Amino acid sequence: MSGSRGSDTRAKAYDVIFFDLDGTLHLSGEPFPGLVDFINETAGVHGTTFVAVTNNTSMPPAQYQKKLIKMGLLPDAFQLCSPLSVLAAASVEDISRNIFALATQDVTAFLTEHGYETSNKRPNAVLATFDVEVDYTKLTAACNHLTAGAKLYSTHVDIRCPTASGFIPDCGALTHLLESVTSTKMDKDFGKPSDQMATYLRQKYLGADKRAVIVGDRLYTDIALGHAMGIDSVLVLSGEARSDDPGLEAGRRPTFVHESFLTFLKAAYAPNESAPSVRSYAAV
Template identity: 35%
Template sequence: MGQLSSVQLFLLDMDGTFYLDATPLPGALDFLDALRSKNVPFAFLTNNSSKGKQDYLKKLAAMNVFVTEKEMLTSGDATLSFLEKENFSKELLLIGTPSLEAQFADAGYLLDSAEPKAVVLGFDTTLTYEKLTRLCNAVRAGLPYIATHPDFNCPVEGGYIPDIGGVITLVKACTGREPDAIIGKPNRFIAEAAASRFGVALPDICMVGDRLYTDIALGRCGVKTALVYTGEATPELYAASDEAATWTFGGIKDMIAEL
């Protein structure tokens, strides 16, 4: 199993792991202080593509958490890297929030083309029936179809809100197609993007998160994983799952003593 102190890069999930809505979870700030005191690199890694990087930096700053752009990686960021690596057309149908649209537009993508060459599905909290119809029509027409991440629920204070996974399922029911690629956790592409950014090997990384089928399943790529019970997963769900975390903790605060 190894020791938590051997980890060279911590990837921290956000919703349900580090905070809920706008409130840091107990010990979250202390955990960052402990990493910094030991000069251990970390980065926030979230599948939530409803906000761009700058929005997350502002949200963290409002909690007195100040990090650099290098220390923030979203599934939206990783999707842009994927599109560039695979030489996708700049003409896209993007189903996403205004924040995600701005991020893609800043990267040079044309989002209002009459004849898009590919479709990207993000976590769109502004989803309308018109958007859903355009999405299904584009997928049905056979355009390359990319989703930023697979999550079914996004944890918020008081419960959950539907995430992109439900939309992927709906689109499959209507069109018969699943995404050609899903970029975010638990897929290897996002782990390799983080490893490359910090110059570390996958086995020296620890993904800290609350979700079995994304955060902990990322361990199949070769990274270590730490499951916390402050979000979606419970000990009962973990016991019944096929995923195996390297470590389990009640919350991020319990990890401090193991550093």
């Protein structure tokens, strides 16, 4: 329990709170009790900027934003960023805009709207996404383009996506399939915890004097992104990671560990009713 007082004091100073969705805000689409209301109030009263950062590229960011609003988040209380936001930014460099998109129809339309040529004719790159409409025709076309010399981009490297009925193949699995069939290596990705995502978030949300934290349930995406950005991180135990996770003792540690996103927020904004942090690495 050591360090909980220190975490309270530090947490109050954050101007921007980046947060993960599945396992952090909600579990299989069901928000954790009390959390949505607390975020709405905190954003309104304290002026904190909340930014949902998801690797989900099965739909355009605006569509995903609507899902969160349906869960009860107020439209003004948060912003949303996915690897597609990074790809849509004018600042993204060193990538070809002539691509074959292994993507849903909506995501392909989003990319076209943001300056990508997505025809199937001699693309310079194949972009793998979380294409939940994938079929053999598209996979064959992607392989043919890669064999002809196109680069391989991937929105993110997550192998599997958790659902209520178990894991399903995510973008990383599709990427591995394309790599193994065509002996191609992925050139770059744009999701958590890539440098591309870290740079985008820093440029968009962090001025020189802004203090930020990232909250999430995965060490190798959420906490790793915190390290890539050079900001504090909070590992929550409401999703994938456990308090005895070997990753906590080896490699890159989070700044704090909390039972949930809500216990972290209460420690920061309502310390009288908060539970102490499970562990704090602030003094380490």
